[in-house]
Amino acid sequence: MILSVSWRNVWRSKTRSLVILFAIALGIFTGVFNYSFYNGMALQRIDSAISTEASHIQLHRKGYLENPEEKAFIKDAEQIALAIESEDSVKATCYRFIVQGMIQSPTTSTGVKVLGVNPEKEQNITNLHDKIIDGAYFEGISRNPVVIGKKLAEKLKLKVRSKLVISFADASGYISGASFRIAGIYETSNNVYDNSTVFVRTEDLNQLYGADIKAGHEVAVLLSHSDYVPIKQHELKAQYVDLDVKEWRELLPQVSMLESSLDISMYIFMIIILLALIFGIINTMLMAVLERTKELGMLMSIGMNKAKVFKMIMVETVFLSLIGGLVGIAMGIAVTLIFANSGIDISSVSEGFGAMGYDSIIYPVLLVKNVVDVVVMVFITGILAAIYPAIKALKLNPAEALRMNM
Template sequence: MIRLAWRNVWRNRRRSLINVASMGFGLAAIMFGQSLLRSLQVQLIEKSTGSITGHLQVQDDKADLVKMPDRFIVDPRPAAAALENDPRVRASGGRIHLTGLVSTPATSVGALICAVDPEKEKIITDMHAYMTQGDYLGKTAKGLVLGESLAKRLDLRMGEKAVIMAQAADGSMGAEAFRLVGLYRTGSESFDNQIVYVPLAAFQELLARPGQVNNYVAKLKDIEQADEVQKDVAAALKGLPLRVLSWKQIDHEILGVKAFQDAILFIVLCVVFAIVALGILNTQLMSLFERVREFGVLMAIGARPRWVMRLLLVESALLGAVGTLFGLCVGAVLIAHFGRAGLSLPVGEALSYFLPFPSVIYMRPNWTAHATACLAVFATTVLAALPPALRAGRLKPAEALRHV
């Protein structure tokens, strides 16, 4: 049967090639869409967690806000121990994220002050990679790193001092002068205009909170392990007034964006599947009408109705297999090419207000999704052949033989 089916598939070569091409390019488009979306989402997560959030954070469990906890961890040592002792953690460190005021003789600007341990922060986030002048705090005890545009607004040059003010532990306004040691440019308006970096110890002194932090952040060796590490660290810290959050809880809006994008992709996929299915249905119906007499002959010489149905389904399955293989090859080549060369999209600009995001997407395969798409396209081709196959199975030999 397979030999006959295979030859029947290529009986009308042009029509079959058009079908294979439509299936193949349809599948390649699906794979491209899946890969693009996946790459975009992965880059979005990498950038978001790599710019500020990290993969896990330990916070005071009574803090109202998750992005910038409004309560401090008075003794971060248990959190430090739990994270540092976990082999799945690449680096961890205490931080303070707090709003404050940066003042120069020229002006004062409200800013988000990130007080960090510079050496640890270089592993946890990639902000140091955006430095355009000076260095990322280095060993300067009261150094200050600003975005270029914020420095310009403050009229502050390298080596000059700015005063940072923030509410201290006793409610008073703490103030301290910090010297500008580095400038960065991410291209993100919210980062470059609003976020300043200072050494953790100096800022703790300014706030009169020695040793205290308002989040203890960790970067994992594998982000996919975030949930299980979160669970284990939470278990280790049980009984303490602390909570352990993964990036999914802190940057939950990214998951919302991801779900939205996945929904759009699903709708697009349904449309593509419908187009493929209609193409196959049309081909098989034409094939049926052209070969009614032949089916009559097959039935006359002893083919059962079910056998004739199977023949049409096998033909469709073979056509589907060729189309799927072709689409898989085209899709894989496209993804491999844009994985190396990158795909330039204005997405960086679209997201630049919120995040430093590159305008080049490096596509990566999403084999689970691609395998599902291949199976779905293949199944669609077989299912689309079902109505004509059922019709062929109901043919009466004598009537089929009279068909012109």
């Protein structure tokens, strides 16, 4: 019956309860939706980092990542890529020859990272071919085709089929270069990447550099599921002891940090919201206790012990918190679902986000685990908020409480 009394007490002062319920619901909704928005943003960034830039695992010559010298290539990169591709849980592999060079247009020049790729293999690993916004993916140009980013094309004032010159230091240390023609222009969510990375065919680049066509600086591995990354990395490390085997988190630590800090950020944000709400709940419950001083005095007089009085106030507060919390969570889920398909267009502010590699349309994502966490946090908030009003109630002297004129 204590549960029933507590439940009915919540609705005793409807206006007061509805005001605090609205505040709780709004606060929790803000927290939940804020989380789903940033979660979607981060997951898209991670997905983009894996599918466009790093894949799941990469192999390099030891020390290459710290000091990316052109001569530090793997001679049998193609063979290694083929061998890994045949292993379990591997979806695709490719190898790339990478040089740092200068790209020149008739109007200007700039430094770029030139990736020599096998177009067919590359499209199994990255989604570069899907990111072409003008021209085609290594098609339409028979000799020395190049695919460059939109930002870079704008900077160099070049269009599809425009000619440009790429120059770099070859194997002998001499400046080598050739003219290329733009086959396609791509655009990813990462402006910095688009502005500094160009793709050519391995056969063209390796020949210019003076290396065998089967050589490459990195072997990229895409797995059938990201859960396999730790195991596969461990296996590859054992297999290729002379090479550096790194997963995407090590290759892109700033993106990895997003993944690890997201939950912490969400919890901190939610705790701040709940801390603000806790004072409102305490105030509401204190008023409820004050208004019912005489009734509480009566209950203690007729034999309701302190534990039961404490429980009654506690349950009432938890009810109040949970109702508001659950309404807020439901609102958060509903709004997340509404935008999960259509996305939220932040293009008006996406210049800055684009520089950090974020998409301009965010698709919010809410995980069941996080919803459960919020419910638990709201429950704990209810319990914490109940302690002070419940202690106030326990301190009442029944005889004095009965004499009060409320």
